[in-house]
Amino acid sequence: MNKTIKLHQKDFITLIEEAFKNNKHVQFKVMGHSMRPFFKHDMTRVTIEKKDTYQKGDIILFQYNDSYLLHRISKIDHEITCQGDALK
Secondary structure (H helix, E strand, C coil): CCCCCCCCHHHHHHHHHHHHHCCCCEEEECCCCCCCCCCCCCCCEEEECCCCCCCCCCEEEEEECCEEEEEEEEEECCCEEEECHHHC
16 A cells, blocks of 8 residues: 655655665655656656666756755766756
8 A cells, every 4th residue: 555645855855865774765756847848746756766876867866955856867977967857
């Protein structure tokens, strides 16, 4: 049985970190519009997992300032560049 709960972002990130420590994945609904048209606000469900390496095209969850963003990797060199699909 799937159960839906709403969490404050800080609590949500704590659960993600705990899941990653235990080699588990996390599934959630996308909130926001930066990944349109592929991901739709409050409709698209994604599953994320911690990986050892990432490549261009991967979608990652990362912290930027005081927020967490789900964006696609657009470039990897000495740092990783990400952007939302709606910004292309």
